[in-house]
Amino acid sequence: MGDLTGRRIVLGVTGGIAAYKAVEVCRHLVDAGAHVAPILTKGALRFVGSATFDALASERVQTSLWNEEHPIPHTRLGQGADAIVVCPATARLLADYRSGRSGDLLTATLLATRAPVIVCPAMHTEMWEQPAVQENVQVLAARGVEIVGPDEGRLAGGDVGAGRLAEPMVIVEAVERALSGGGRDLEGRTVLVTAGGTREPICPVRYIGNRSSGKQGHALAAEAAARGAKVLCVSTAPGHAPDASTIEVIAVETAAEMAAAVGHLAPGADYVFMAAAVADFRPVEVSDEKIKKADGLPEIRLEPTADILAELGRTRTSGQVIVGFAAETTDLRQNAAAKLAAKGADLIVANDVTAPDTGFDHDTNAVVLLDADGGEAEVPLAGKRQVARAVLDAAVDIRRRRMAGGGVGS
Ligand SMILES: Cc1cc2nc3c(=O)[nH]c(=O)nc-3n(C[C@H](O)[C@H](O)[C@H](O)COP(=O)(O)O)c2cc1C
Structure with a gap:
């Protein structure tokens, strides 16, 4: 909105x-x-x-x-x-x-x-x-x-x-x-956004999670809807997703559920924003019953989850713009550039989650945008809605350049 x-x-x-x-x-x-x-x-x-x-x-x-x-x-x-x-x-x-x-x-x-x-x-x-x-x-x-x-x-x-x-x-x-002055540059477009942190169950009671709140992804969904898009929001925090007639919220919990939802919806999307923090590992075995303290320390073996962003990069439809997010604690630009190249995304939105008022659960964020053409832009500390605006502006610009034959990421 x-x-x-x-x-x-x-x-x-x-x-x-x-x-x-x-x-x-x-x-x-x-x-x-x-x-x-x-x-x-x-x-x-x-x-x-x-x-x-x-x-x-x-x-x-x-x-x-x-x-x-x-x-x-x-x-x-x-x-x-x-x-x-x-x-x-x-x-x-x-x-x-x-x-x-x-x-x-x-x-x-x-x-x-x-x-x-x-x-x-x-x-x-x-x-x-x-x-x-x-x-x-x-x-x-x-x-x-x-x-x-x-x-x-x-x-x-x-x-x-x-x-x-x-x-x-x-x-x-x-x-x-x-x-908003009628800025409807996403009219007729479908935008897929993922939001929140996945939860990988260990047993019916415990899970491996992360600190993502979904606020940045939800801000993107709201901004895209305000600009005229039909929005598909795959969220692990559906109760906090924005409420609008043009936003469809798809509730998921695990990385596997998110991968399935994205795999199903991405082919119909003009833009995909992978703002969710998806677990890289999940327990191999999930106990059917609560693991009791009296049973001693559990041994939790982990296995990798599907790499949703890399899969999107491999299966992209023509004209689709794929945006990844990188939450980093060190070497922000180097890590983000490596992720951009490895995943075949068009744009990476990188933030240093150790900086004050930035990243997980804050209402504000500060990010660096790296595109596949070598372009770099800094979005200084601002409300997550304003950051969403800057990210959407960059993605829309990539699509325009591509349509005009610029060939970014195509
Ligand atoms: C039960 C009832 C329901 C009414 N519903 C409407 C309505 O839905 N739309 C409408 O234009 N007028 C409706 N009217 C007529 C208006 O209330 C009436 O024209 C009134 O003078 C409008 O005053 P206002 O425009 O100053 O609020 C209704 C009147 C009554 C008694």
Whole structure:
């Protein structure tokens, strides 16, 4: 998902049955780090109480143009917004916004902003299909307002048809897109990302693991989805994977399960990012029962696991970009360059996991990017999402060069 951290979002809620779903949109936006200022119309207050939004949002609900705390609230909210999302938008809201009427705080705020506006209509099919409503929507869209939904499906009162509010996650993604400046360079592409550390069982209770949290891989998955990709995220920490309609999470635990999932999915992927920390060894025998202390020290014989990255390098499909990761504790560049050459990858993302705030389980990372053409770039300490952006930029650039006949790694 796009980076919403610190972005100011006005969430307008109008008086339709779907108003309760705006609560979920509000929660997702706040969870993603946005500052959410809710405006509820009088109609909305007939459907949902302000207390829920007061509790979940970043500031108290505003409902009126006549506010004692702030003499001109519509300009404060409209001018200060990075984006405004109206969810749900009634037929009344569409008509007033289209014709420039500012009869309440929400429509006045919509007129007092230069921020991107996302409008999510929801109503019964008969209302939605009215020529007047359709015309209002078309005029708003032509003016640059993003219209999200409505979907077809179950409506209030047991009816089925067009007019159902778009899914909350789809609405949140539209807000993210609006704020990312519309950088959709991965539209139509499939991105496979692995994330987390594998666990190799010794017995039903114990395993050999590593300290990878999956945060960097998940940040890559979220960034790729925000840039328009369909994302397949093979993760050992699926509960922490980003939640988006275009991200499919495949839960695995062991290196063998990860190898099988990647082997199955990679042929259909344009990009493969092997961000997971995959075990190099696994116990030869796995005990069916817990190994007891009283039985003495166990002897654990190890055998190598499959080398997923090397296999990807051998079986790559035409045009596919393969990115490996190297977590190192010494000789960062030399080790990463050796891995790049040995595995047949296009790019290696190397980090020194002994450096402060870098690597395993931190929210920040600092990496060096080495490509198969001898190119090298340093990404200094930054949030894992920003690092993901730099890694994706480099991979997209490799694919562009290759398509243009540059032949990197091809
Ligand atoms: C039970 C009920 C459900 C309604 N659902 C919708 C709806 O889903 N979409 C819509 O456009 N209007 C719906 N309306 C009509 C709006 O509530 C009405 O047009 C109201 O004036 C909208 O006010 P607002 O846009 O200021 O919030 C509904 C009305 C009622 C009584």
